[in-house]
Amino acid sequence: MSFPALVEPAPELTIEEVRRYSRHLIIPDVGMTGQKRLKNAKVLVIGAGGLGSPALLYLAAAGVGTLGIVEFDEVDESNLQRQIIHGHSDIGRGKAESARDSIKEINPLVEVVVHQERLDTTNVMGIFERYDLIVDGTDNFATRYLVNDAAVLLGKPYVWGSIYRFDGQASVFWAEHGPCYRCLYPEPPPPGMVPSCAEGGVLGVLCASIGSIQVNEAIKLLAGIGEPLVGRLMVYDALEMSYRSVKVRKDPECAVCGKNPTVTELIDYEEFCGAISAEAAEAAVGSTISVHQLEAMIDRGEDFLLVDVREPNEFEINRIPGAVLIPKGDFLNGSALERMPMDRQVVVHCKSGQRSAEVLAVLKGAGFSDAVHVGGGVAAWVNQVDPSQPAY
Ligand SMILES: [Zn+2]
Numbered sequence: 001m002s003f004p005a006l007v008e009p010a011p012e013l014t015i016e017e018v019r020r021y022s023r024h025l026i027i028p029d030v031g032m033t034g035q036k037r038l039k040n041a042k043v044l045v046i047g048a049g050g051l052g053s054p055a056l057l058y059l060a061a062a063g064v065g066t067l068g069i070v071e072f073d074e075v076d077e078s079n080l081q082r083q084i085i086h087g088h089s090d091i092g093r094g095k096a097e098s099a100r101d102s103i104k105e106i107n108p109l110v111e112v113v114v115h116q117e118r119l120d121t122t123n124v125m126g127i128f129e130r131y132d133l134i135v136d137g138t139d140n141f142a143t144r145y146l147v148n149d150a151a152v153l154l155g156k157p158y159v160w161g162s163i164y165r166f167d168g169q170a171s172v173f174w175a176e177h178g179p180c181y182r183c184l185y186p187e188p189p190p191p192g193m194v195p196s197c198a199e200g201g202v203l204g205v206l207c208a209s210i211g212s213i214q215v216n217e218a219i220k221l222l223a224g225i226g227e228p229l230v231g232r233l234m235v236y237d238a239l240e241m242s243y244r245s246v247k248v249r250k251d252p253e254c255a256v257c258g259k260n261p262t263v264t265e266l267i268d269y270e271e272f273c274g275a276i277s278a279e280a281a282e283a284a285v286g287s288t289i290s291v292h293q294l295e296a297m298i299d300r301g302e303d304f305l306l307v308d309v310r311e312p313n314e315f316e317i318n319r320i321p322g323a324v325l326i327p328k329g330d331f332l333n334g335s336a337l338e339r340m341p342m343d344r345q346v347v348v349h350c351k352s353g354q355r356s357a358e359v360l361a362v363l364k365g366a367g368f369s370d371a372v373h374v375g376g377g378v379a380a381w382v383n384q385v386d387p388s389q390p391a392y
Pocket of ligand 1: 175179180181182183184251254255256257258
């Protein structure tokens with residue numbers, strides 16, 4: 001099913017624009033009218049990260065007239081493996097600013113609007129209102145639900161994508177014509193169950209595969225051509241090299257776009273998604289030590305078992321001396337508990353303190369009442385105690 005074009009055509013293209021976009025103009029489905037629609041289009045890209053990088057570059061090259069970027073973060077060395085809109089000399093700069101400079105180099109005819117802020121309930125409606133279409137490149141569930149609900153409430157279509165290791169997904173959510181993100185995923189996963197790219201990794205080029213699908217869909221919607229990915233979920237497996245498209249139906253009971261919606265205004269998304277589970281938060285109260293306290297325990301030669309609950313690949317990158325690796329999953333399935341000593345204190349840590357708090361809840365539940373976890377994890381250790389080790 002095709003839809004009418006989202007954007008009216010601009011009055012005309014300049015001679016320079018005709019030269020620049022000639023390979024589009026000679027495609028009959030795009031043509032002069034389609035290119036004029038792109039010129040008139042205002043597209044917002046959320047995040048100039050893994051998905052936002054290729055998306056912004058191709059939207060700019062394609063001649064989308066106005067590109068908005070929502071991004072508050074700075075460029076880190078570990079971003080460069082996939083966030084190709086940023087270069088080595090951009091390390092430490094704001095990502096939004098760095099992305100704007102790259103876009104200007106690719107296509108100076110594009111007007112770039114930088115929203116250097118974190119998207120939240122106070123600013124999302126005001127920002128979204130200014131655009132025809134949203135491309136979502138966020139990497140966390142709280143922001144995804146925020147984006148979805150704001151888009152539904154404003155009646156805006158958005159192109160969603162997600163990436164993890166070798167697996168990618170993409171869809172177009174547009175409540176007026178099909179399902180929304182909540183129709184597909186009514187509830188966020190329990191905190192700590194779905195690893196982020198920072199925890200699990202992502203193949204750099206996967207971002208280009210999914211980001212380019214998002215741009216493809218954006219162009220189709222703006223120009224009113226082809227069959228948009230409305231009501232379909234594209235599932236890509238880079239190891240198998242397979243693309244599958246799965247039908248997604250609108251859920252009449254959907255909390256935000258259903259017949260009797262319960263979400264009629266924006267909610268508290270951090271609480272809805274829970275940064276860590278209630279059990280983990282409770283276990284961590286009074287049982288969290290700092291990396292400096294851990295360092296002092298090691299220096300005093302105290303007898304305790306230090307357990308690193310990250311994954312083996314992460315353990316290879318950096319570690320706290322003396323730590324034994326037992327991944328979080330072994331605690332969740334119970335198999336690690338028999339290896340825990342009854343006569344020594346157990347100290348657990350992960351990368352940042354989220355996974356170790358989940359493990360701490362399991363340990364406390366199994367009777368290890370004096371167990372503690374390390375706030376900030378190995379990231380804080382490298383940052384504050386041993387900067388000779390690499391961060392990731
Ligand atoms: Zn819905």
